[in-house]
Amino acid sequence: MAGRNILYRFEVWNRGAGGPRIDALRADVRALGIGILRSARKIALYFVEGELAPEELSLLGRFLFSDPVEEVFEWREVGRGGRRGQPDAALHEGEGLAVDREAASERIVEICRKPGVTDPVAIEVVRAAHELGISGIKRAATGVRWELEADWLDDAALSKLTRVLLANAVIERWEFGEIEPIFPEGREQGLAVEHYDLAAMNDGELLGLSAKRRLALDLEEMRAIQAWFGARGRPATDVELEMLAQTWSEHCVHKTFKADVEVRNSKGRPYPPVVHGIFNIYIRKTTEEIGAPWVRSAFVDNAGIVSFDGDWDISFKVETHNHPSAVEPFGGANTGVGGVIRDVMGVSARPIAATDFLCFGPPDMPEDQLPQGTLHPRLIARGVVAGVEDYGNKMGIPTVNGAVHFHPGYAANPLVYCGCVGLAPAGVHRNAPRAGDRVIVLGGRTGRDGIRGATFSSMKMDGSTGDVAGASVQIGDPIVQKRALDVLLAARDAGLYDAVTDCGAGGLSSAVGEMASALGAEIELSRIGTKYPGLSPWELWLSEAQERMVLAVPPRHLEAFAALCSRFESEFWDIGAFRSDGELVLRMNGEIVLGLSMEFVHKGLPRKHLVAERSAGGTHGGHGNPDSVKYSGDVALPADAKARFLSLLSDMNIASREQVVRRYDHEVQGGTAVKPFAGPYGDAPSDAAVLKPQGTDGTWGIALSNALRPDYGELDPYRGAWAAVDEAIRNAVAVGADPERIAILDNFCMGDPGDSAVMWALVESARGLREAALAFGTPIISGKDSFYNEYLGPDGRRHAVPPSLLVSALGFVPDVKRALTSFLKKPGDSLWLVGDFRPVHRQESKVPEVSLRACEVYKAFFEAVQEAEVVAAHDLSDGGLAVALAEMCVGGRLGARVALPDSAMVDASVPVLTLFGETTGCLLVEVGAGHEGSFSARFGPGLALRLGEVKAGPAMEIHGGGGNAGCGAGGPLLSVSIDEMLCAWKGDAWKGDAWKGKAREVLP
Template sequence: MRSTYRVEIHWREPHLDGRVAQLLRRAAQWVRVPVRQAAVVDLYFLRGALSPEEVERIAQELLADPVCQRPQWRRLEAEEPPPPPDGRWVVEVMLHPGVADPVAERLLEGAARIGIRGLEAAATGTRYELWGDLTRDQVVALAEGLLHNPVIQTYALGELAPNLEVAARPSDEVEVIPLRGMGPSQLLALSRERVLALSLEEMEAVQEHYAALGRDPTDVELETLAQTWSEHCAHKTFKARIHYTWAGGLPRHLPDGTLGPPAGEEEVDGLLATYIRRATDEAARPWVRSAFVDNAGIVALDEEWDLSFKVETHNHPSALEPFGGANTGVGGVVRDILGVSARPIANTDVLCFGPRDLPDEDLPPGVLHPRRVEGGVVAGIEDYGNKMGIPTVNGAILYDRGYVGNPLVFCGCVGLAPRDAHPRQVEPGDLVVVLGGRTGRDGLHGATFSSTALAHDTGQTVGSVVQIGDPIVEKAVMEAILRARDEGLYHAITDCGAGGFSSAVGEMAREVGAEVELHHVPLKYPGLRPWEIWLSEAQERMVLAVPPANLERLQAICRGLDVELTVLGRFTGDRRLTVRHRGRVVADLEMDFLHGGLPRKRLEAHWQPPAHPKPALPDAPDLGATLLRLLARPETASKEPVIRRYDHEVQGGTVVKPLVGPGEGPSDGVVLKPLGTKEGRGLALGCGINPWVGLLDPYAMAWAAVDEAMRNVVALGADPDQVALLDNFCWGDPNLPDRLGGLVRAAQGCYDAARAFGAPFISGKDSLHNEFGDPEGRRTPVPPTLLISALGIVPDVRRAVTADLKRPGHLIYAVGLTRRDLGGSAWFRSLGALGDEPPRPCRESPRLMRALHRAMRQGWVRACHDCSEGGLGVAAAEMALAGGWGAALDLRNLPRDAGVDRDDVALFSESLGRFLVEVPRERQREFEAAFHAEGLPIGLLGTVQEAPMLAIVGLAGREVLRLPLADIRRAWRGEDA
């Protein structure tokens, strides 16, 4: 007889459960509810023809840790729920029906493995038992503000009844959309209602196409066109023709050494072609193996191995459901690396949140508090990377009010593959094969949703875009793909990302055509309509083009790894996309129209510099207090609590780690030596990002981001002539001329800076429409945000350099010129203003970095740290706390221009192209000669000291700062004195 059982897993000593301490802390700090004590109970619901003995086996062998947990269970049909426990409140939380439940799926597999065949369905939940002098309103506030997310979960005070059924609608329902009879307003209304994110011109193009065919489109066809033409997939803004005008701002520093005009107008024939891809073409680096073609950019590590790199954003989903959004962001970028037939060897993450201390009354309606967003995002990244065995090694965390309604989550992944191991050519007759997870409604409209702005009610209107990841499945898929790659079993591969099968099959079949039978698609549950099956962005799925002769061997590999494999159809050669469901044609699209029918956008852009006041500078600044304040700022302060949650050692290839030296100070980036590759050679990863400069001038921001990313990897030992760049733009609505004007400025800065360094862009991503709309209709964009990621080749990892000071008596040099570059700086922001002059481009940076790299190759450099957030002062403090040694510096020897006439300006300027470098005394002459021979600015600032003290002599020759390392460390770590 089929029954439903409720299994509870209790901790024998609830206070030993780490979740309890976190709940108590967050209840007090986030929701301000005084919970005295708590217990967290894992819930499992089992349905099937199970005997009591089998339920007990499942509970004991699969669900409970016998050392610290005890199970209890009951059959729901036979037993009444126990009365509410005295003196405590109970909150139970479960996923909404239809939301992916990876733990339940693993439970079904586990039961089968221990020989229990009667388990038919499972679900999971969490029970919170709360003690304290609490009112019902307080418990509700706790449930809604901390314990559940309404986008994916439901809750109850007391016991929840499980819903192990998914409501099934007729799964063969296909709607014909009466497009031909619609007027402009009806077309736009249809686009909004179906979350198509298509403009009137684009809707009319679809209408005209079907009018010429003499029929209306099916919902499958219309949804396919919408995702293929979405901003997310088609990059319409970066390919648009733009009429651009500008008046003022920093003049362009052009590659020929001249300056651009202060005002004017021009026609831009696509941002991607004119600036980003052009920089790569003109750099013409022979070690670039693939750029802007595949799922990820590819460069040569050596003559035997290639490296791939991709950074994606998962912003909108992370705003709605932080854990799931970030979790699947990592999963998606890992699949991008699998999509170029590479093994993932490292992850990166750069995160932008609202302030942790944002007052509750300042939180817009419908928005999760930044504390909750950050906690969920970090947990989601940890969950996916750690479970897949991929080290998370590099990143940054920024805080600004501009990210309250629209957090940004950048997820990156690096892969390693043998040279020429990635096949790309689909052949007619190849089978369309899908590997991995099953398909559900999760992730629907992800591509089109990410092409629109967020609003206060987005979670209620398009909650289905949130996906739930299952890294265990993706781990098995990864191993299957790598074995298939090594045996040459497929002709092409791509991932199921935005748009699901419609995007994956549609792109792979672009030159040949394909026919697919949706009835073959494995489903998580019944009731999906054909368009939902076709468009679902359910996770952990890859699509391969497999020659029929290789299918049996691929099936054997997948069986051995418990990876589900399904043949969906074949690639045809007729250049049509034909989709069937139970034999009935539900979509018939010409590839020429699907990929070539999108009208090219024509946009207007205008730029003029905004007005931002300068702060009033103190007459007699306390430089020690200022430095401690800068070290304690959230952007600068230690990220160790986050770093330690990520496994950055797994795979055994991390040479320079995120924290360095005996004091575990911040590193500029990381150095990796992939296992199995040639001795010595490795790679460095770093990044550059500064949205506060973007608020002043996006052109200056782009230069600053490229310069910082280059500095990060060169400081570690990377060759500046073997650095590849990735660009990730997060912007507001590009249809507004002022927003687009800033985007044009940023793209120009990318081109000019990349050309100066000779560094090619190999991949990138634009995430536009990052705006939040409040109930009154006001829309606020995120700060203009550009992330530049850098991958540099380290010729010999044994010469890699870290930032921690190494030995008393060594010399400390300032490399690069300090100017009065304070606009957008951490110092100015700490004084309550941005300033009006952004940091200027540094044309000397490429030559400085080449000279510094040559010195590193000679072994003359013992420590190196770039000067960025907080300037030279923060860089010196970080080097000292990392190494555990003091430093004595004299600003009179600082290379500077005439504008640097104050000690605070000298210490906290954020001029580009600068490093602090530790050099042994016996190498002083060679080191100085290497820079002087080329007329490059360096200055001997001082020495490493045995006494744990940072002492600085100012421009007037008197000591202006003296701080014990203990004070520096406490400020940086956020510890009380």
């Protein structure tokens, strides 16, 4: 065997049949109408190449590839005369084999990564094998084998099942039989720098070049580049063009938010003829006017920073990873989490919590209703959730707050919001590199994954996106990032660097380009550590390979920094130095391939001129929700009110999210005081998370919450934005946060900003955000925008997301021991509705009015919490008062008997609106016995209404009329048992049918 490499194939499978993933596959197949699977088996594949002894192969199988308690493995050599798709004659079975594997199944599908797509598990296999002393492994690859049985599985059906549910054609390839691994291969490339004589190009040729290289630059921008190089009398290199396209991309420079926007048809709204920069006028200015002294940094660093207790600072950032998640859900979400964690690392903080908000198309959408070329929402949802789970869990960061929302407008364009919170000693972050500092890349190696991701995210998607965007897909490796984090924190405490930033969208081009914006830098690209040879200079510079940080390290600290990297087993590369003349120079093996002025790179972009106009047919030019207009006119409660109420509880946007949340570790690090679920059975939904950051003294904690109202935003973007701000703040207040010590983040997701209706929705949303933040005195400390969330179908139809503004809130809880949860606690306690209760029906295309008294209500509520008058609280949101009360009852397994006071009834004959209508600014509160008087006295007239009390009985009863007595005339309007509500609200978990949901049908 000496002197030759042999390829070995390992197969690993569970001893028992079935399991959650198999059950989920069978449910998906059934739900999509493909057929019914008789049986299915999933087998993990590992391929290793090298010179290995039998005992080493056995060690790999037993120690690295399988769990001997639950799994079985076997291995064989590949290519020793065995026919393709047939068992090899030289088969070695795993020791202790407890069950016989079926000889064959009717149909087999094997799936592996495409060439060039990062396989982090394979990388870890080689590293771990060497640690075990198995040095003969040269390279590795992984895959999966599915063995399926069903009568209907012909080639066409198997192809459809594989394409829709098993594999992603963007990053994976498959065979109906045994597959051969393809290992990453380098290519001979040399410098391979292309030159473009821009001065000789006409307008059509400039646009053609932009399209050919996927620069996502318009004619005015291409002309600006042409003029700059023309003035210097030289051609542009491909490296220079790619860097300018990255820096000037919508994703990186936010040119829509900086544009001059002409506002037309404003119909009396307070707009000037031209808005000179949405960001400056509606966002930055808002925070400056509020002037909260505890805000340390806003819109300057990778994340917003606020003071926690004087000794510690808290940082918070929320990002989106929408386009990547549309074409590769697992990788898109996985690297979205990894990227936002690096944002917090980029302000020298230790990540202490992660958040997410996920928006998908309806999971039961028929495939023939999907735009051609898109993945099914069911597959997207499953991949995204798995990607979020994978990264945070492996890095030991709790995912403590989030949501899942379904809407037809997200079918072709999922939205994946990922957030991270960090903790650092006060004032420790350094962000000023000095001339002479070394440019250090820490963490992962560079490959072709993520190429042009910044420009990809600045373009519309269509049926060809998956084919052309494969290189834009990033694959994460959280273990590598964890090692880099350990180095970074130790280097921070030792004072070894002058500045740090993350390497995200745009790769080193963005990270070094921003860090060197005032100084310039000189870089030798050949020093960059790569995953494989053969990357061209522009690929090295633009690659968005994950898990990389860039630091400015003084030369005197290099030795100490290198020692830290060795200690934590993290790689680093010294690729150059910062200059002092504002020029950026890149070399490849000594030859200059880029020479740009930082002044032009960062200030040469022409200012955009856009138009915002209210369209006659709606608020934006994208997808409307047909289910939002179902009913006109109020009616009395229907005879089948109970059935309709239970249907409402099982609505896909109201039903329990426990199936998703339980996949995330929300308690690692030991600081989670209020978890996503609470109550005696651990299934009561929390309005927000509360954390006591480990390492801090005192009683202070932080609350994390979020809100997004696309259903409101597509009807009225201004009110939708206000409602999102109000709900995010209300959720934080509901767990005990001080309403005068809350900061918020904004994340705008819209369609094409070239559409005047989309721009109208944007300026209205930004105005609503500003006015709500000013009303609450809540500073905005960070934000992000994502445009071009549209899909162009082959029929020419645009599929755009509804105007989607996510508001995330970071609140401060004075005493975590007084933090509140939502479930009912004690029979005999009274139940109160606080707030300006003015519900509306969404089915009437109405959006709740702005509650100008909400700030007053939240302050009074907070005072009551500090005096221990409040036992539990829950916000009124989707489904209104009845749903909020049901969730409190279900969470505590206690009943309630309430009446609707006349002052709360919109119309005494129309309880439907009172029960199920939606409003802003309201909370449902359990008040401890003996505190009713002091509690109600804190609120202004009409802002605190006693509804009834908590009961030990197993039912929720709602009566009409009867004032405060809790027992109206006649029988109850609605009486539902705890078990019935549990079955409706948690039916998914109880029935094991993931992503099941019913349409909202409360009204006739």
